[in-house]
Amino acid sequence: MRFSAICEIFEQIASTSSTNQKVAIVTQFLRQTPIDEIPLVIQILTGTLFSQGAPLNIGYIILWKIARQVVGASENQLEQARQAHGDLGGAMAALFSQRKTRQATLFMVDPPSLNDLVNLYQRLTITGSRSTTRKKQWIAAFLDRLTAVEVKYFVRLLLGWLNIGLQTPLVLRAIAELTNVPEESVRRAVLKHPEVGEIARIAMTEGLNGLARIQIRPLIPVLPMLAMQTDTFEEALRDFGGTVAAEYKYDGIRLQLHQDGDRIEVFSRRLTQLTNQFPDLIASWKDITREKRCVVEGEVVGMLGGKITPFQVFMRRIRTYEIEATASDVPVSLFLFDVLFVGDEDVTRLTYRERYAILERMFKPSEHIRLATRIVSNDVKELQNFFEQAITAECEGIMLKDLKADYMPGTRGTRMLKYKKTLETLDLILVGAEYGEGRKSALFSRFFFAAWDETRTKFTTLGKVSTGLTDDDNQVLNDQIRPLIVQEEGRRVTVAPQLVCEVLADEILESPRFEAGYALRFARIVRIREDLSIDDADDIGKVKNLFTTQRSRKNYAQGKHEQE
């Protein structure tokens, strides 16, 4: 298939604001697509062709430089075009259509196909010295083969944001409509096997039965199971039948370690491959594993002098690509707490008690990889002491786990509960920012956040949040925001929805001022969640829940007060 065919569809999708119509366009397009091209087409439709798998490290800054060189534009011309067209893809397309000399080359080469994009992606995964220069050359040469509209979407694909209002849930809905399979079954299958294209292929060829047979497999990352919060140990003991497993809640990054023979890969919870960032963990697992094929899960933290480092120190290691330089500065430890696959078997249907027994036998603990500190208890006092011990050990709190529960990928439920020192926070999607005043007028210091609204299938805004970050971290956030700016209006900018931050509010208020119907009172950013993708962020349902629990707590406190 030619790339231009899919760009035409992108233009159609962008031209309607109706989600039903967007789904109908995608359904119709998939219906006409040959089955062997479906997985690739879906990767492109979900905008993930260049952003899943090995990271390319081609960001906005690099693309900006390539753009200037390819279209021969000055910094000012490009900036003006960006402001006029909203984003770099749109700006480059406009400048391209004004360029006449390209026409000569256009007629000499074949129009690019989807396979040409895949080949380019494979070439762009090279690493090592001078790799950035070579990548720039390949991208520039590829751009030269494209028409203006192809340029727009190629650049957006490289940046991982198509900006046409087509989120993955809409593509899943289109797959369900196309194959006459319940949408819920498609969604569940994606949780175990997040390659949406492959799920579409299975739904088309094997229908509902094929989807039901989908299993976790080593080297294909899985969406992890998430926890709800509890405020009392009594509640957990009651819900879990009198006895719970309690573990330290380490404050690092959740990792899945996948082993298939000699091949070992690690993935973040947003399914990014982090294998290159953790050579020491890979080497350690090779030494200590007793298995040939498995998927285990744990939390990785930085360790200095036998103590867990603060989260921000550890994040510096994740941010940097020159890992050898920092590996010795910040050594890491992985604390394992679950197993999802072992031998030939997806073990997520087993109880947590059974899975843990397997996990204990799977490896010989080392300095780098060991089990999370854990007790099994039926006693509130013992749990309270364990919690205090966890806090002293630089942990965020403890996790309370139901020994009888199976593992449900990608769902936030009550199979495990978190008990934290702090008030509950929200993981929200950054969609805008505002410059500060006075000394800080060159820096963004207020931020606008949104959450996904399932019923409206869109992001809805929730109000303004000030930074609670240190100056260094605020600078990091500013640097991450700049390349994502899609529009500027006075002191305010709109940002492509790609960043997630953890936000703490004193109170959630009902408010008609914001789209979501809620505002956050005295809210501040607690940390940048680089380990989360926008799909991991909390949705409006969670905001509503927090609002309701906060109200019932208030009523309870008021009632108590009145009784006294």
Ligand code: AMP
């Ligand atoms: P939260 O991110 O606040 O929803 O808390 C759940 C997260 O705690 C998980 O996604 C893990 O990244 C992290 N975590 C740390 N220690 C553990 C543990 N022992 N068991 C499960 N999750 C843990």
